[in-house]
Amino acid sequence: MEPVYREALKLSEQGEPYVIATVVQTKGSTPQKAGAKLLIRKDGSGVGTLGGGCVEGDIWFAAKEALRRHEGPEYRDYYLNEEIAARDGLVCGGTMYFFIDPVWEPETMLPVSKDIVGAYEGRQPVALATLIKVGSQGGTLGTKLFVHRDGSSEGSLGTEERDRLAAEAAQLLMDYGLNQQVEVADGSELFVEAYTTPASLVLVGGGHIAKAVAPLATMLGFRLFVLDDRREFANRERFPEAEDIAVADYSTGLEQFSITPNSTIVIATRGHNFDDVALESAARSPAGYVGLVGSQRKVILIYEELLKRGIPLERIREIHAPIGLDIRARTPEEIAVSIMAEVVQFRLNGTGSPLKLPEKQLMRISKKVQAGRAEALQAD
Numbered sequence: 001m002e003p004v005y006r007e008a009l010k011l012s013e014q015g016e017p018y019v020i021a022t023v024v025q026t027k028g029s030t031p032q033k034a035g036a037k038l039l040i041r042k043d044g045s046g047v048g049t050l051g052g053g054c055v056e057g058d059i060w061f062a063a064k065e066a067l068r069r070h071e072g073p074e075y076r077d078y079y080l081n082e083e084i085a086a087r088d089g090l091v092c093g094g095t096m097y098f099f100i101d102p103v104w105e106p107e108t109m110l111p112v113s114k115d116i117v118g119a120y121e122g123r124q125p126v127a128l129a130t131l132i133k134v135g136s137q138g139g140t141l142g143t144k145l146f147v148h149r150d151g152s153s154e155g156s157l158g159t160e161e162r163d164r165l166a167a168e169a170a171q172l173l174m175d176y177g178l179n180q181q182v183e184v185a186d187g188s189e190l191f192v193e194a195y196t197t198p199a200s201l202v203l204v205g206g207g208h209i210a211k212a213v214a215p216l217a218t219m220l221g222f223r224l225f226v227l228d229d230r231r232e233f234a235n236r237e238r239f240p241e242a243e244d245i246a247v248a249d250y251s252t253g254l255e256q257f258s259i260t261p262n263s264t265i266v267i268a269t270r271g272h273n274f275d276d277v278a279l280e281s282a283a284r285s286p287a288g289y290v291g292l293v294g295s296q297r298k299v300i301l302i303y304e305e306l307l308k309r310g311i312p313l314e315r316i317r318e319i320h321a322p323i324g325l326d327i328r329a330r331t332p333e334e335i336a337v338s339i340m341a342e343v344v345q346f347r348l349n350g351t352g353s354p355l356k357l358p359e360k361q362l363m364r365i366s367k368k369v370q371a372g373r374a375e376a377l378q379a380d
Contacts, residue, residue, distance in 0.1 A: 001195075002120045004037045004048040009113035012106040017042055019063040019102045023050055024132055024191040025181050028094025030080060035179040035193060042067055050098070055080070059098055066102045073142035074100045075132055099132045099191060101142055112146050116195045122258060124149045125177070125196035127170030131157045132181075135188030149174060157190060166190050175261035175288060176347060198223055199262050199347070202287075204250060204278045205269035206233030209293055212336035213266060214241050220340060222264065227253040229274075250278040254285055261288040264343055266323065268293040276302050283311050283319060289346055291323030291339065325352055 004020065011018045023036040032051030039047045040063040050056040055078050062074065077097045103109050115126045129145040139158030147153045147170035157163055162184055169180050173194035182190040201217045203210040206228035217224050218241040226245045228234035234247045246256040250269065259265070265282040267290070269275050275292060279302055282290045292299065299321040306316060324338035325345070345352050 001035065001037050001048070001193075002117075002198075004039045005113055005116045005120070005195075007039050007041075007047045008103075008109060009117050011041065012103075012110040012113050015106050017067060017102065017104050017106060019066055019100060021050060021059045021063055021098055021100045022191070022193075023096055024075075024099045025097040026094055028080075030094040030096050032096070034181065034191075038063075040064060040067070051096075055096060059100065063100055063102075066100060070104070071102065073102065073132075075141070076100065099130065101130065112144075115146070115148075119177075119195040120197060122197045125174040125194060127166075127174055127192055127194040129157060129166035129170065129182075129190050129192045131162065131188060132191045133187070133189035135184060135186035137162075137186040137188065139188065147171075158188075159184075159186070161185065162188060162190060166192050170194060177262065196262050197258075197260060199264065200225060200257075200260075201264040201266065201343070202227060202254065202257055202259070203239075204228075204254070204265060204267040204282065205274070206230070206238060207268060207270060208332040209268045209335050209339075210266070211238065212332040213268075213339055214239055216336055216340045217241075220344065225257045227256075228269075229253070250274055251281055254281050259285045259287050261286050263287040264289040264291075266291050266293070266339060266343075272298055272301070276305055279319070279321075280306055280309060280311065283315050289343060290319050291342070292319065292321035293323055293335070293339075294321065296322060320346070 008018065008020065019040045021038045023032050023034050026033055036050050037048045038050045038059065040060060044064050046060065050059055077095060079095045112128065119125050127147040129147065131139055131141060131143045134141055137159050143157055145153055145155045145157050145163055145166050147167050153167060157166055165182050165184060169182050169192040173180060173192060174196060177194050177196040179193040182192055184190065199222050201222040202225045203213060204227050206226055214224055224242045226234050226239045226242045227248060229247065229249055231247045234245050236245065239245060244257065246253050248256060265287045267275060267278045267282060269278055275294060279292050283306060303316055320342060323342065324335065325342045327338050329335045329338040
């Protein structure tokens with residue numbers, strides 16, 4: 001989304017109209033999830049993606065037509081049926097909901113775009129709520145409420161209830177830059193999007209596990225930072241993916257990085273005493289995810305020390321230790337997969353359950369095939 005809003009800022013500064021099309025909801029299996037965006041310029045070119053294929057083509061065409069005809073916002077849904085799947089080579093079967101939002105007065109979006117880009121660059125997180133369906137209380141499709149971290153806001157969604165619900169959702173979404181569709185009692189619907197600095201991951205300890213985690217983290221879109229008290233384990237040759245590297249004591253080294261609720265800290269130092277100090281420092285930080293590599297026995301001993309040093313029990317409950325999902329990982333590479341799987345699960349509020357097709361679905365398929373064979377035999 002960042003390239004979309006950088007382009008929106010540029011066009012707004014130039015006074016050029018444009019359209020932003022957004023996936024506001026999905027059901028089932030779809031090529032993109034809520035929050036995906038495509039900006040279409042007046043000349044028909046674009047920035048971003050809605051997942052590709054004929055659905056994106058249809059939305060792109062609708063956006064260009066809206067610019068040509070000077071039309072207003074539009075809410076659309078697409079069921080990815082067999083016909084669409086055949087055209088695009090997809091096997092999805094879900095439903096995608098889009099909001100096509102022309103911007104005819106770019107100057108009104110200029111301060112909003114500036115603040116959103118600023119949030120991506122590390123300034124205060126912000127959120128934008130849009131009225132995507134009008135309910136019984138009326139209102140204008142596409143009206144917006146812009147919410148700041150301190151609770152202040154500009155604009156209105158047409159009713160006090162909508163504004164209140166949007167502001168409440170915004171505060172919950174800001175830390176991780178998430179989005180949410182909000183249904184209101186009058187039947188109206190809001191799409192609330194939060195924007196913050198890109199997710200970062202700090203590796204505390206530069207050993208074998210950290211080296212295996214680093215490429216996975218960057219592949220998943222995390223800004224990577226490394227801390228170790230030994231220069232031979234914290235350098236560019238060892239961690240070419242890192243945005244910044246600090247050689248410092250574990251008790252104070254995190255102060256060299258910007259730690260926010262959108263930060264992940266993974267601790268894998270060379271010994272119990274160092275893990276102890278590093279985990280205390282991480283626990284006192286605002287990082288949303290803190291994890292420690294080690295055995296349950298080591299975790300128990302360290303937790304006892306942290307409680308004695310005044311770390312609140314509630315904060316300790318938030319720590320992921322031992323870190324990772326149980327996949328029977330043994331090698332550094334397997335442990336890295338286990339760690340990053342749990343980090344992604346935490347950020348996306350996943351369950352960690354297998355996605356394997358349930359037995360009842362398999363039996364349904366088997367019965368269907370058997371019935372088809374029986375019919376074929378009877379026809380013969």
